[in-house]
Amino acid sequence: METLVDEAHAEGATWADVALRHAPALFRLAVMLTGSRADAEDLLQSCLERAGRHGDRIASMAAPAAYLRRVLVNEHLSRGRRLMRRVREVSAESAPEPSTPASIDAIDHRDEAWRWLATLPRQQRAVLVLRFYEDLPDDEIAGILGCSRVTVRSNASRGLASLRARLTTTEPS
Numbered sequence: 001m002e003t004l005v006d007e008a009h010a011e012g013a014t015w016a017d018v019a020l021r022h023a024p025a026l027f028r029l030a031v032m033l034t035g036s037r038a039d040a041e042d043l044l045q046s047c048l049e050r051a052g053r054h055g056d057r058i059a060s061m062a063a064p065a066a067y068l069r070r071v072l073v074n075e076h077l078s079r080g081r082r083l084m085r086r087v088r089e090v091s092a093e094s095a096p097e098p099s100t101p102a103s104i105d106a107i108d109h110r111d112e113a114w115r116w117l118a119t120l121p122r123q124q125r126a127v128l129v130l131r132f133y134e135d136l137p138d139d140e141i142a143g144i145l146g147c148s149r150v151t152v153r154s155n156a157s158r159g160l161a162s163l164r165a166r167l168t169t170t171e172p173s
Contacts, residue, residue, distance in 0.1 A: 013059050013060075014055075014059055015052060015055025015056060015058065015059045016055075017059070018055075018058060018059045018064045018068075019048055019051075022064065022065050022068050023044065025065070026044055026047065026048075026069065026072050027040060027041070027044050029069065029072060029073075029129070029133070029134060030043040030044045030047075030072060030076070032129045032133045033072075033073070033126060033129055035117060035118055043072065043079070044072070046075050046079075047068065047072040047075045050071060050075060051067075051068060066140075066144075069134075069144060073126055073130070073144050073145065074144075074145075076122065077123065077126060116163055116166055116167075117129075117163075119162070119166070120159050120162060123155050124155045124156070124158055126145060127141060127145070127155040127159060128159045128160070130145075
């Protein structure tokens with residue numbers, strides 16, 4: 001995980017250097033937020049395009065990773081407000097072939113977790129991903145989402161309650 005203060009920040013870093021250095025971590029976050037590699041690629045591209053307009057300023061920041069994370073999450077949340085859900089087609093060639101029954105079970109559980117996360121509103125999903133995947137405290141999540149700590153805790157509580165309710169009503173497999 002990247003820290004908020006970028007130890008690798010160099011004085012003469014360019015926007016290209018900053019974007020290349022932080023793109024892998026931002027992509028992982030985008031996958032967690034969207035649940036789809038293709039949507040994550042689109043989200044990351046939009047984020048870097050938007051941030052690139054101020055690339056020199058971002059490159060000179062002490063913590064560009066924190067700023068880019070916030071841009072990515074805000075872009076994800078705003079997409080939900082302006083885009084309709086779209087149908088995703090998956091070709092047989094792009095799907096990985098599991099080799100063992102254990103890997104099939106792991107994929108089934110991961111897919112089920114994605115389906116459950118996808119049922120949550122975007123704000124609740126963002127809070128849970130930032131809290132449990134990015135391991136950020138409520139203060140930082142509030143800063144990224146532009147809301148209060150109470151709102152973060154409320155969204156986390158509601159999201160977890162919704163997931164818990166779904167878990168208790170789902171038949172054990």
